[in-house]
Amino acid sequence: QKEVEQDPGPLSVPEGAIVSLNCTYSNSAFQYFMWYRQYSRKGPELLMYTYSSGNKEDGRFTAQVDKSSKYISLFIRDSQPSDSATYLCAMSALGNTGFQKLVFGTGTRLLVSP
């Protein structure tokens, strides 16, 4: 079983739709969860981060973590064509120097049409 699984998509939605992006993971040691947005041939841009379980909201973005199910989600409300990108989930466990390396999902490609 892969450590982090993410549907590669593409996920196509009309402008204004609510988008749900998800990842599952197998390593119960993961405690820190992040969502990055990546445009083609660019570096990952940090969108959201959460520690342990719960919800976090920032503008049109909501991140949810369910550690009991090993399942994380990113919701995008009122999606815009500019949201079209690849969304990467990433997570890390606690090590001696704080949280360790990030383990990434494959990324989900999102296409928002006008």
Add this chain to the structure above:
Amino acid sequence: EPEVTQTPSHQVTQMGQEVILRCVPISNHLYFYWYRQILGQKVEFLVSFYNNEISEKSEIFDDQFSVERPDGSNFTLKIRSTKLEDSAMYFCASRLGLAKNEQFFGPGTRLTVL
């Protein structure tokens, strides 16, 4: 807003040649990372660096790879003898400190080995 910068944006080299990829992390950050992304694949961890030494490395990071922080601002990744399979985007990331786990990524260096 402070950001991670990387040079060059694109490096083309012949197989067997040495390359040095350069990064300037965010100025007050203490933890530094290199990741790579082969075209169409997930972002993979290579190495983490703290207090002038490697804190963790992946199995990809073999004897052909080395990292250095030659002065107070630069962080470099050297590949001694490049192989075709080293062709990828290489991303540098930095993190503030123990209490802050968010990793901020640079725009990447695209390495092409011919």
